[in-house]
Amino acid sequence: MIQDINIVIAGVAGDGVLFTGNVLAKVLKRRGWEVATSRDFPSNIRGESTSYEVRGVLGDCAGRGDVIDILLAFDCQAISRHIGHIAKGGIVLCDGEEADLLSSAQREGKTFHRLLLRKMARENFGKDIYKNVIALGSLSYILDLEPEILKKVIEETFLETKGREIVEANFRAASLGFKKAQEILTPEECHALGRDDDQGRLLLSGDEAIALGALAAGCRFFAAYPICPASEIWEMLVKYIGNFNGIVVQTEDELAALNMALGASYAGARAMTSTSGPGASLMMEAFSLAGMAEIPVVVAHVQRLGPATGIPTKTQQSDLTQWIFGSHGDFPRIVVSPGTVEECFDFTVEAFNLAEKYQCPVIVLTEEEMGQNLRSSRPPDLSGIKIDRGKLVPEEKVIEIRDFKRYEFTPDGISPRSRPGMRNGLHLVEGNEHDEHGYRSEDPENRIRMMNKRMSKLKNSGAYLIPSRVWGEEKSRLGLICCGSTLGTILEVMRRLDRKGTPAKLLQLRTLWPFPAGEVRAFLESCEDVFIVENNFSGQLRLLIRSQVEPECRLHSVLNYSTQTFKPQEILESMEKAL
Amino acid sequence: MRTKEEYHREKPTWCVGCGLYGIFDALKRAAASLDQSPERMVMVTGIGCHGRMNNYFRSYGFHGLHGRVMPVAQGIKLANPGLSVIGVSGDGDAYSIGLGHFIHALRRNISLTYLVANNQIYALTDGQTSPTSQMGFVSVSTPFGSKELPLDGAKLAMATGGTFIARGFSGNAGHLASLIEKGLTHPGFALIDILSPCVTHNKVNTYDWYRENTFVLDDDPAYNPRDKKLAYNMICDAKKIPVGLIYREEGRPPYETAVLPDPGRPLAADDLSLDTEKLGKIVLKFR
Numbered sequence: 001m002i003q004d005i006n007i008v009i010a011g012v013a014g015d016g017v018l019f020t021g022n023v024l025a026k027v028l029k030r031r032g033w034e035v036a037t038s039r040d041f042p043s044n045i046r047g048e049s050t051s052y053e054v055r056g057v058l059g060d061c062a063g064r065g066d067v068i069d070i071l072l073a074f075d076c077q078a079i080s081r082h083i084g085h086i087a088k089g090g091i092v093l094c095d096g097e098e099a100d101l102l103s104s105a106q107r108e109g110k111t112f113h114r115l116l117l118r119k120m121a122r123e124n125f126g127k128d129i130y131k132n133v134i135a136l137g138s139l140s141y142i143l144d145l146e147p148e149i150l151k152k153v154i155e156e157t158f159l160e161t162k163g164r165e166i167v168e169a170n171f172r173a174a175s176l177g178f179k180k181a182q183e184i185l186t187p188e189e190c191h192a193l194g195r196d197d198d199q200g201r202l203l204l205s206g207d208e209a210i211a212l213g214a215l216a217a218g219c220r221f222f223a224a225y226p227i228c229p230a231s232e233i234w235e236m237l238v239k240y241i242g243n244f245n246g247i248v249v250q251t252e253d254e255l256a257a258l259n260m261a262l263g264a265s266y267a268g269a270r271a272m273t274s275t276s277g278p279g280a281s282l283m284m285e286a287f288s289l290a291g292m293a294e295i296p297v298v299v300a301h302v303q304r305l306g307p308a309t310g311i312p313t314k315t316q317q318s319d320l321t322q323w324i325f326g327s328h329g330d331f332p333r334i335v336v337s338p339g340t341v342e343e344c345f346d347f348t349v350e351a352f353n354l355a356e357k358y359q360c361p362v363i364v365l366t367e368e369e370m371g372q373n374l375r376s377s378r379p380p381d382l383s384g385i386k387i388d389r390g391k392l393v394p395e396e397k398v399i400e401i402r403d404f405k406r407y408e409f410t411p412d413g414i415s416p417r418s419r420p421g422m423r424n425g426l427h428l429v430e431g432n433e434h435d436e437h438g439y440r441s442e443d444p445e446n447r448i449r450m451m452n453k454r455m456s457k458l459k460n461s462g463a464y465l466i467p468s469r470v471w472g473e474e475k476s477r478l479g480l481i482c483c484g485s486t487l488g489t490i491l492e493v494m495r496r497l498d499r500k501g502t503p504a505k506l507l508q509l510r511t512l513w514p515f516p517a518g519e520v521r522a523f524l525e526s527c528e529d530v531f532i533v534e535n536n537f538s539g540q541l542r543l544l545i546r547s548q549v550e551p552e553c554r555l556h557s558v559l560n561y562s563t564q565t566f567k568p569q570e571i572l573e574s575m576e577k578a579l
Numbered sequence: 580m581r582t583k584e585e586y587h588r589e590k591p592t593w594c595v596g597c598g599l600y601g602i603f604d605a606l607k608r609a610a611a612s613l614d615q616s617p618e619r620m621v622m623v624t625g626i627g628c629h630g631r632m633n634n635y636f637r638s639y640g641f642h643g644l645h646g647r648v649m650p651v652a653q654g655i656k657l658a659n660p661g662l663s664v665i666g667v668s669g670d671g672d673a674y675s676i677g678l679g680h681f682i683h684a685l686r687r688n689i690s691l692t693y694l695v696a697n698n699q700i701y702a703l704t705d706g707q708t709s710p711t712s713q714m715g716f717v718s719v720s721t722p723f724g725s726k727e728l729p730l731d732g733a734k735l736a737m738a739t740g741g742t743f744i745a746r747g748f749s750g751n752a753g754h755l756a757s758l759i760e761k762g763l764t765h766p767g768f769a770l771i772d773i774l775s776p777c778v779t780h781n782k783v784n785t786y787d788w789y790r791e792n793t794f795v796l797d798d799d800p801a802y803n804p805r806d807k808k809l810a811y812n813m814i815c816d817a818k819k820i821p822v823g824l825i826y827r828e829e830g831r832p833p834y835e836t837a838v839l840p841d842p843g844r845p846l847a848a849d850d851l852s853l854d855t856e857k858l859g860k861i862v863l864k865f866r
Contacts, residue, residue, distance in 0.1 A: 198866075200866060201866075202862065202865040202866060203865055203866075204865040208865070212858070212861065212862065215858055215861070216853055216858055217851075218849075218851030218852075218853065220658070220846035220847075220849055220851075221654065221657065221658055221846055223650075223654065240861055242840045243840075243857060244854070244857070244858075245840050245841060245844055245846060245849050246840070246846060247657060247838050247839060247840070247846070249653075249657065249838070251650065251683070252679050252680060252683040253679060255646075255647065255650070255679075255680075256647075256649075256650035256679070256680050256683070257650075259643065259644070259647040259650035259651050259654070259680075260650040260651065260653055260654035260657075261654060262643070262651060262654060263623070263641065263650065263651035263652060263653060263654020263655040263656075263658070264654035264655065264657060264658040264846070264847070265654075265658075266641055266651075266654075266655060267621075267654065267655040267658035267659045267662070267845075267846075267847040268658060268659065268845075268846075268847030268848060269658040269659075269845075269846040269847045269849070270851065271654070271658075285644055285647075286643075286644065286647065289643055289644050289647075293641075293643070379862055380862065382853060382855040382858055382859055382862070383855055385853050385855075387851045387852065387853075389851075419659075419847055419848070420618075420621045420639035420655065420659065420662055421618065421619055421639075421659055421661065421662055421847070421848075422618065423618050424618075425618070425639075426617065426618060426637065426638070426639055427639065427640075428633050428634070428639075428640040428641070428642060429640065429641045429642070429643075430633075430642050431642055431643050431644055432642060438640075439634050440631075440634055440642070
């Protein structure tokens, strides 16, 4: 029985590659498989080539696989792009004639089948669009997936929006595809998958998990400007936030998005924005204001390939230093980096608590790879959600305070907060340097005290921040360090290292700022060689580490600034080269 | 009834004769006349001499970034529509660096009162040409005269869906107070562009210059600010600068009532304990 499979759906934009891949991923998940998808989409609506990888593992699933087991191409041109990655014994299904495009060397060891999806769709249903479900039917035959699961997913997808008739037509399309595959493939060519119970696991993207986390955390105000690959957070929130007495505002730009969130937060609502690349650059101005005026706010930043407009639909980790060191002036900020979809949810909830506890901006920093791809994950523990509003003082307490000082000097640097509208809580929130009441002050002594107050807030925050996580063999002297969405692939690398008899350990940084210097120092001291794996050119994570601690072990960078995410083999190879 | 002193926190330190004194006085009078509680008022200011108003006016306040008065004010209003939110900007703040926000706030017709202290110059930064300076205006930034057309906030407001467009004059605080009072009670976005002389840097657009070059619309019984065509003509073709309520449209629902699930239950004061059943149902969709 197969335990690990990698299926690629390829075509041109507009072919329904995304739909087909999403349904396939869901069907696999329902069969008890752990699933990770990976989209390779152009920043374009129609016409350019796209592909969608569905990796399934019966067991722990990390991320992308190294090779393709099944390629389903709506467009024969797509085959030549992927042929180099197709495994021996792999199957290629193509809607057309691929023979002329490939050399015999390229074809060796693989099976090719024509699956005339469009023709079948047109002849049977009068519409090309049915080709996607026909293809899914064929795949469910090849993979020995129960047709009932596919039918159930089709029903869930279409019944509410398209009605029973369309559902039935799609059932017929699925059966047609199933039968067609039965006709053209020999039983030996099939990749019958093992099965398990899916145990109620979810299949969702990092963006969706962040949106769910925001709802759980009591986010009531979300303002943003459309941007790839963060818009899914918004699209999810806008569907549901109204049920929780919250709203979404589409602003004119990212300057407005963050400023509006700050206004709402100052008024007392839990507020958030989301963005990427250029949008984050525009937010830098208000980021500084949030720090100075001590306004809690959460920014979800889904990193994409830069600089400038870059390639908006590709992943990258090149905006770490922007949030950690960016904007004008010194001010406290917290940057967290989830490594899994579960962590996207959990850290977003935590981000809202930290923002209010420390009255500062908190950045949930993810990547396109995390944001837009689906992962099977454990359902969140909703009953365990805790809301900590920090020093937001209830009105009945504000009334008792004789002289309310919004920026009062306190031992922990955190001052009481009142909401406008509360009796006796009058104050000014000020972007200028200010006194304890918030009024502008250029007094030199006050400036030093205020600066120290703001910067001291996070001094003892360590115990409340999200700790780093160490994975793998503790005694190993071979270490890896990562943050964010590279985690899954690195865990797979470690399993392979284990099998080779060279176990390694991994430090997953989950709070990037305030920098967890103690944890990083201890890890580095226990290693001889440490590989810092990151999706950028300049090694920003390494730069960050080196700016905060003085490592004595050998540091190596494994960098990837291409349009493709890391594959396990690539990381292994660069490690082997260096050792 | 409250007196205007209740809104007075501190004596301003603007230059003697600055137009901002007139605006400060008019705003206090309007608030007193509406008997608004200072604790239910929020003043949001930008960067410029006007920004000091937050130190002088007694209410909740937010003094943020240059040009960002509108997004902050909208965030506050949406989070708590029961508050009376007043934006105060200068001409640079509103019509230059904050222009994008200004016209989008107008499109939304969100219930804010926006006072733009228009002195046709950048005063706090020592007298540069502003977006409302006249063509040919000589200043430290345009020693050979400005080569750009001035921009008219009221005209822009007409073009982008403004429902309350007025122009006031700092030299006539009583009249200005009545405009602000109307603006504060307008359901929707109220722009009051206020001609407000800078006595230190602008030697052209002085009190006398404004008196000569303006006329009071309210004196004309034939003028009807609810007539859109008339208002357009007034803004575009008047020989002198019209002062008064130029245009008013009623009946267009303000943004906050259109978007808030329950305007009577402000987001800002909501109980955040999680309805696990409700969210649980959404989570199940991802099974």
